[in-house]
Amino acid sequence: MASRGVGAALAIAAAGLLAASALGKGWISAGSASVGLMGGEVCRGGKCKTLELPEKDGWRTTGTVAFAAALGAAGLGLVAGIMGLARKRSKVPAVLTLVAALAALGGGIAFILVAPGKGVxxxxxxxxxxxxxxxxxxxxxxxxxxxxxxxxPSYAVGMPGTANPAARTLMLAETAKVSGPEAKTMAPGMAMAPQVQAPRPSKGAPAMVPPCPKCHGPLQFAGQFNAWYCPRCQSYLQV
Ligand SMILES: [Zn+2]
Incomplete structure (x- = not known):
């Protein structure tokens, strides 16, 4: 599925970007000073001095929260992306990534908004x-x-021809109905020919096509119903 691959790639790319932005000191830079979520540095003449964020307007706390959320989202995004690539069907890492990423986004934007000084x-x-x-x-x-x-559900993945999950479920239900104990009473509207001995085809790919017992025309195998279908008589034949 295409969206799985794109989602996994985005989540892994996001992990790198979030980790770099959280660990770096390059959110806001002015002159020789630049600060990140956990503080910054001012460099003059090749010598750098660490800058502590002022707590004014809760700036330092906001930065710390955003830092934790960004690192959390990075780690979870990496896990979700790898699990997506591995086609694991758990939603949990993606949900946790979404929550952490929203927290990181909110924290990061708040960090910019409460930053002291003009022209941030x-x-x-x-x-x-x-x-x-x-x-x-x-x-x-x-x-x-x-x-x-x-x-x-993963057992429906192998069903051919339907991408739509609802259609897949419907088709599964139909298959269950047809191959169940009441298989002779097919869905209303389907004319049933008298039961004939047809060779049981191997998994959707019949080796030989038997003729219709009524009109002797060529039959088609309807894999989703596990039955032969005569287009001329418009009827299904149980196999
Ligand atoms: Zn026929």
């Missing part, structure tokens, strides 16, 4: 873009993975 938006640097981009990637990737994981 003009001084946004790579860390902010990586963080917001990674958050959006993680949200989209998680939603795609959730949808891929919820796209129907």
């Amino acid at each position: 938006m003009e001084h946004l640097a790579w860390g902010a873009y990586c963080g917001v981009g990674g958050g959006v990637f993680a949200v989209v990737g998680a939603i795609l993975l959730m949808r891929a994981a919820g796209a129907g």
